Amino acid sequence: MERREFNQGMMAMMLAAGAKGVGVAALPDGATGAAAGRDSLEWLGPGSITDVEGIKVGHHTLKARPTGCTVVLCEAGAVGGVDVRGSAPGTRETDLLNPINTVQQVEAIVLSGGSAYGLDTASGVMKYLEEHGSGYKIGNLGVVPIVPAAILFDLGFGGDFKIRPTAESGYQACLAATANPVQQGNIGAGAGATIGKMFGPQFAMKSGLGSASVKIGDTGVVVGAIVAVNAVGDVVNPRTGKVVAGARAAGGHGFRDSMAEIMRGYSVLMPKGMNTTIGVVATNAELEKVQVSKIAQMAHDGYARAINPVHTPADGDTIFALATGTLKGVKVNHGAIGAIAAMVMEQAILRAVLNAESVAGTPAYRDISA
Numbered sequence: 058m059e060r061r062e063f064n065q066g067m068m069a070m071m072l073a074a075g076a077k078g079v080g081v082a083a084l085p086d087g088a089t090g091a092a093a094g095r096d097s098l099e100w101l102g103p104g105s106i107t108d109v110e111g112i113k114v115g116h117h118t119l120k121a122r123p124t125g126c127t128v129v130l131c132e133a134g135a136v137g138g139v140d141v142r143g144s145a146p147g148t149r150e151t152d153l154l155n156p157i158n159t160v161q162q163v164e165a166i167v168l169s170g171g172s173a174y175g176l177d178t179a180s181g182v183m184k185y186l187e188e189h190g191s192g193y194k195i196g197n198l199g200v201v202p203i204v205p206a207a208i209l210f211d212l213g214f215g216g217d218f219k220i221r222p223t224a225e226s227g228y229q230a231c232l233a234a235t236a237n238p239v240q241q242g243n244i245g246a247g248a249g250a251t252i253g254k255m256f257g258p259q260f261a262m263k264s265g266l267g268s269a270s271v272k273i274g275d276t277g278v279v280v281g282a283i284v285a286v287n288a289v290g291d292v293v294n295p296r297t298g299k300v301v302a303g304a305r306a307a308g309g310h311g312f313r314d315s316m317a318e319i320m321r322g323y324s325v326l327m328p329k330g331m332n333t334t335i336g337v338v339a340t341n342a343e344l345e346k347v348q349v350s351k352i353a354q355m356a357h358d359g360y361a362r363a364i365n366p367v368h369t370p371a372d373g374d375t376i377f378a379l380a381t382g383t384l385k386g387v388k389v390n391h392g393a394i395g396a397i398a399a400m401v402m403e404q405a406i407l408r409a410v411l412n413a414e415s416v417a418g419t420p421a422y423r424d425i426s427a
Contacts, residue, residue: 096294096296096297096301098407101269101404101408101411102270102271102404103269104268104269104271104281105238105239105241105269105281106269106281106283106337106338106339107235107236107237107238107239107268107270108270108279108281109270109279109280109281109340109381109383110381110384111133111135111341111381111382112131112236112339112379113129113131113234113236114129114130114268115127115234115235116128116233116240116244116245117222117227117229117245118244118245119220119221119226119248121216121220122216122217123214123215123216123243123249124170124171124175124211124214124220124249125170125222125226125244125245125248125249126167126169126170126171126175126178126222126226126230126245127167127168127169127244127246127266127285128166128167128178128182128227128230128234129168129283129337129377130164130234131381132164134162134164134191135162135339135380135382136344136346136382137154137162137166137203137377137379138154138346138347138349138350138352138353138377138378139154139353139375139376139377140353140354140357140375140376141373142360142368142375142376143368143371143372143373143374144368144369144373145210145332145333145371145373146207146333146375147173147207147209147210147333148176148206148207148373149167149176149204149206150163150206151205151207151375153203154205154350154377155350156346156347156350160203161346162193162203163203163204163205163379164186164191164192165182165186165203166204166206166377166379167204167205167227167230168208168245168246168285168335168337169206169226169246170208170209170211170248170249170250170285171208172208172209173208174221174222175206175208175209175221176208177223177227178206178222178223178227178230179206180224181225181226181227182202182206182227182230182231183204184224184227184228185227185228185231185232186202186204187199187200205377207333207335207373207375207377208335209246209250209285209287209332209335209373210287210332210373211249211250211251211287214249214416214419215416230245241265241267241408242267242409242412242413243263244266245266246266246285246335247264247287247409248266250266250285250286250413251263251264251287252287252288252290252364253291253302253305253312253313253315254289254331254332255289255304255315256304256313256315258419260304260305260313261305262304262305262421262422263413263415263416263421264288264302264409265412265414266283266284266285267283267286267404267406267407267408267409267411267412268282268283269401269402269405269408270282270401271397271400273397276387277341277387278341278342278384278389278394279340279341280338280397280401281338281340282337282356282359282401282402282404283336283405284405284406284409285334286334286364286406287332287335288333288367288372288374289331289366289369289371290315290364290366290367290369290372291312291316291364292407292409292410293365294407295363300314301410301411301422302410302413302421302422303315305420315365316365316366319366332369332371332372333373333374333375334364334372334374335373335376336375336405337377337379338352338376338378338379338401338402339378339381340352340379340380340389340394341381341382341384342389342394343380343385343387343389344380344391348380349378349379349391350378351391351392352378352380352394353376353377353378354395355395355396355398355399356398357374357376358402359402359403359405360376360402363402363403363406364406376402378398
């Protein structure tokens with residue numbers, strides 16, 4: 058491939074692609090009925106994080122209670138970074154992703170339900186990767202797979218508190234991993250996800266897992282995102298600021314608008330630590346660890362534009378970033394990649410709620426009249 062500079066022109070190309078309608082599709086999979094009467098969401102693009110070469114995604118969903126885990130596999134290795142913004146996080150191996158620390162690549166990222174118990178899923182992913190010889194090589198002894206993870210709180214939603222993802226769940230998610238388009242909605246880490254919980258579970262809505270991607274002009278650069286949305290706040294259309302899904306009004310019609318209630322001085326009790334939005338952004342560009350860490354940081358702008366309020370004391374909001382480096386010989390501006398990652402994350406968040414289905418009496422987007 059011809060070597061190109063990818064600096065200030067990146068954002069111009071991105072805007073030009075949007076003006077031409079490149080990659081624009083109708084409403085995402087499963088968004089029907091009530092969707093047609095709301096804010097237009099036709100600007101949401103198609104695609105998923107698996108459009109980034111070198112990335113596979115697999116889910117394992119527990120049927121006895123809606124919970125599960127999702128693994129983002131990069132068996133050939135990818136440069137990783139992370140940024141944690143919420144005050145109630147549950148994570149594993151995030152210190153290792155600090156740019157000043159030694160290990161440069163990871164082999165997988167795990168997103169899981171089950172609160173801190175769900176971190177056990179990463180052990181199953183490690184087992185799978187070790188069996189396939191993927192990991193940090195320790196001389197002639199073998200490999201140590203590097204598998205950072207983050208969890209969300211869904212314990213007790215829809216069933217028994219003691220049903221949660223395990224190491225076997227992580228292993229099964231690896232077996233299911235594919236480069237095909239990501240399944241979305243009530244699956245994997247998003248199976249037990251809910252949103253709009255400031256005013257109690259009786260006003261909450263079902264959320265789920267979503268993914269999106271964008272290809273940038275003719276540069277060859279691809280940026281993708283995947284996210285499990287379990288926020289205390291509402292999901293909003295970042296183009297209009299209107300609530301798409303979240304805390305429902307007491308009468309059952311429309312939304313309460315959590316942020317508007319706060320601004321009116323409403324006294325709100327946040328459910329402590331029972332939330333958290335966790336996600337991954339990825340690109341096929343060749344980048345260094347410090348650059349990938351900056352992309353993870355910038356991708357949180359997507360959270361801030363599509364979830365309101367976000368990064369609260371009751372959320373453990375975390376974003377991992379990956380650079381697979383499969384696009385060779387193309388010099389990129391990692392700041393532009395970070396801006397794009399935030400935009401793609403917005404889309405993934407919206408697709409998470411649009412593809413969700415009602416569970417245990419908690420309605421989803423498609424069930425609520427406009």
